[in-house]
Amino acid sequence: MLITEYRLEIVIQALRTILPLAHPADTTLRYFFKNERIGSNERELVAETVFGVLRHRLLLEHTCGESHTPRRMALAHLLRFGGYNLRELEPVLKLGEKDWLATVKAVKLDDMPLSVQAELPEWLVEKMRASYSDEDILTIGKSMQQGAPLDIRVNTLLAKREDVLQQLHDNKIEATITPYSPIGIRLKEKIPLNKDALFTEGKVEVQDEGSQLLGFLLAPRRNDMVVDFCAGAGGKTLMLSALMNSQGRLYAMDVSEKRLANLKPRLKRSGASNIQPMLIAHENDLKVKRLAGKIDRVLVDAPCSGLGTLRRNPDLKFRQSPGSIEELTVKQAAILASASRLLKKGGRLVYATCSILPEENQHIVRAFLAAHPDFVLRPAGEVLQQQKIPLEALDYLELRPHIHKTDGFFAAVLERI
Numbered sequence: 001m002l003i004t005e006y007r008l009e010i011v012i013q014a015l016r017t018i019l020p021l022a023h024p025a026d027t028t029l030r031y032f033f034k035n036e037r038i039g040s041n042e043r044e045l046v047a048e049t050v051f052g053v054l055r056h057r058l059l060l061e062h063t064c065g066e067s068h069t070p071r072r073m074a075l076a077h078l079l080r081f082g083g084y085n086l087r088e089l090e091p092v093l094k095l096g097e098k099d100w101l102a103t104v105k106a107v108k109l110d111d112m113p114l115s116v117q118a119e120l121p122e123w124l125v126e127k128m129r130a131s132y133s134d135e136d137i138l139t140i141g142k143s144m145q146q147g148a149p150l151d152i153r154v155n156t157l158l159a160k161r162e163d164v165l166q167q168l169h170d171n172k173i174e175a176t177i178t179p180y181s182p183i184g185i186r187l188k189e190k191i192p193l194n195k196d197a198l199f200t201e202g203k204v205e206v207q208d209e210g211s212q213l214l215g216f217l218l219a220p221r222r223n224d225m226v227v228d229f230c231a232g233a234g235g236k237t238l239m240l241s242a243l244m245n246s247q248g249r250l251y252a253m254d255v256s257e258k259r260l261a262n263l264k265p266r267l268k269r270s271g272a273s274n275i276q277p278m279l280i281a282h283e284n285d286l287k288v289k290r291l292a293g294k295i296d297r298v299l300v301d302a303p304c305s306g307l308g309t310l311r312r313n314p315d316l317k318f319r320q321s322p323g324s325i326e327e328l329t330v331k332q333a334a335i336l337a338s339a340s341r342l343l344k345k346g347g348r349l350v351y352a353t354c355s356i357l358p359e360e361n362q363h364i365v366r367a368f369l370a371a372h373p374d375f376v377l378r379p380a381g382e383v384l385q386q387q388k389i390p391l392e393a394l395d396y397l398e399l400r401p402h403i404h405k406t407d408g409f410f411a412a413v414l415e416r417i
Contacts, residue, residue, distance in 0.1 A: 001041055001044075001045055002088075003078065003084060003088065003089060003091075004091075005091075005092050007045055008074065008092050010036065010038060010042055010045075010046055011050075012070045012071050012074055013032075013036070014029065014032050014046045014050050015049070015050060015053060015070035015073060015074055017032050019053075019073075021315050021318055021319055024313070024315065024319075025050065025054060025313070025314070025315040029046075029050060032046075048082070049074060049077055049078065049082065051147075051314060052077050052081050052082065053077045054314035054315050055119060055144075055145045055310075055314045056080070056081055056145065057073075057119070057318070058115060058116045058119050059080075059107075059109065059112065059117075059119065060077055060080075062107075062116050063076055063080075063103075063104045064076055064104070072100075075089065075093075075097065075101060075104075076104045079101055079104060079105055080104065080105065086102065086105070114134055114137065114138065117141065117142075118137055118138050118142065119142075119145050119314075119317075120137070120141045120144075120317060121318065123322055124307070124320075127322070127325070128140075128356075131358045139402055140400065140408075143311075143401040144310035144311055144314075144401060144408075145311075146311055148311035148312050148407065149186050149187065149188070149405070150186070150187040150189075150190045150191070150193070150206065151185070151187075151206070151207060151208050151209045151406075152185050152187065152193070152204045152205065152207065153181070153183055153185075153204065153206075153212050153239055154185065154203065155203055155204060155205060155238070155242055155270055155271070156183055156243075157242050157245070157246055157270065157271045158202055158203050158270075158271050159198075159204070161177065161183055161184075161185065164185060164203060165177065165185060168185070168187070168198070171196075173187060173188075173191060174187070175188065176188075178209040178212070180213060180389055180390060180391045180404070181209045181212040181213060183212065183239075184207075184209045184212050185204070186209070186405075193206060199269075200269070202268075202270045202271055205235060205239075205266065205270075206235075207236075207239065208406055208407050209405070209406045210308075210399045210408075210409040211236060211354075211407070213384075213389065213391070213397065213399070213411075214299065214352050214409070214411055215240055215243055215299075216243075216383075216384065216389055217350045217352075217380060217384070217387075217397060217411055217413055218240065218297050218348065218350045219297075219348070219383065219386075220240050220243055220296070220297045221248070221296070222245050222247040222248055223244075223247055223248045224249075224297050225249050225251075225294060225296050225297075226240055226250045226251070226295065226296060226297040226298070226299075227251045227253060227291070227299070227339070227342055228240060228250065228251070228252050228299045228301075229253050229283075229298055229299060229300045229301075229342075230253070230254060230300060230302060230303060231252035231254045231259070232254055232256070232259045232301070233260075233262035233266070234252055234260075234266055234267065234275075234277075236301060237252040237263065237275055238270050238272060238275075241270070241275050242270075242272070244274060246271070246272050248274055249274055249276065250274050250276065251275075251291070252275055252276065252277045252278065253278045253280050254277075254278075254279065255279075255281065255282060257279055260279055263277055283334055283335045283338035283339070284338055288338060288339075289341075291342050292341045292342060293341070293343070295342040295347060296343075297348050298339050298340070298342050298347070298348075299349075300335060300336055300339045300349060300350065300351045300352065301352045301353070302331075302332045302335055302336065302351065302352065302353050302360075302364075303328065303331060303332070304332065304353035304355040304360050305320045305324070305325055305328060305355045305357065305360060306320075306354055307320065307354075307356050307408065308353070308354040308355055308399075308407050308408025308409055309407045309408070311401060312407070325357065325359065325360070329359055329360060329364065332353070332360060332364050333364055333368065336351055336365075336368050337368065337372075340368070340372060340375065340414070340416070343416045344416070346415070347416050348378075348414070348415050348416075349415070349416075350411055350412070350413055350414070351364070351411065351412045351414060352411040353410050354408060354409055354410075355408070355410060356400070360410075361398075361412075362396065362410075362412075365377065365396075365412045365414070369414075374416055374417055375417070376417055377395060377412060377414060378414070378415050379393075379395050380393045380395065380396050380411060380412065381393035391404070395412075396410060396411065396412050397409065397410065397412075398410055
């Protein structure tokens, strides 16, 4: 796409709006597009450049030095990562910018500090060093700089995977089955799925393969009483309902009325009839206490830093801090303790996050087990094997983009004895 002064100006405006990161980048970008009536080509350029700048922000700031203005960040990104050469950008350059851009192009990544190479803030690198080698940090960081594929989950209440795959191929959409989830499909290109009949008829939902695997770890049975404790907009709830063949009872609990409202249209499309959305004030709500000891399966997809989703949400690494991680771990421990009271003897709880930090994961689980002798850890690898999921795992499920091509996920399977 030709870079004109108009297009560059739109990109700069978008960066100016988003880079302070007062709100999530995708939300701010959505409002920006609503206010700026621009063509689809411009929208694509803006989205790619904004997320590209966020993915490579540390290197771009390093190369731009003190004057890392939105204009300079945009130009540096277009040259280094956007597929443009100096000749193509020259018509939009101001006096002196050509020479400056030549120096940007010459900067060698290998000469940079680890945090810049991995595109992870210094505080995060230091935190990760407690559990990962520098080589692992670099590998994880680089894998998070790639865009994520679009994974969808087939709603088995309404369709079979092979039929959905055939329909996609008939529509000339490149797609393959996911390697681990038996109900997942990976699309090669990102398409506006919300306009596709497969989506509007409820046959598919957008869901990362890693997130789908959490449902198989929980493995709810048809007539179980199940709670999705932090249901959000209900992606995992809908999957659990399909695994239960829409039988038994499934409570979708959340503290956000808005998130639960987003579940309603999805629920309508899905054909599921065993889901009961339940707004709770906090983890110790009376509604939760009334169900204590009555539930067979509980999924706790805990609020977390989201640092496993940096391929999709690169702004998160700049919006989190050591202080916010500390606050989250207190919340995670409280939620897990409260959710565990719901379980019957012999019941199963899956604690999960989309974080790669042990303090949000293993540390929370170990502290919980130490305080709750009536719970044991079931090796995640064994559970996956029982579910015929061809994925090697030990005590915990730990997913990484560079190994599994999924977001970074953690899950532990806990059972009440």
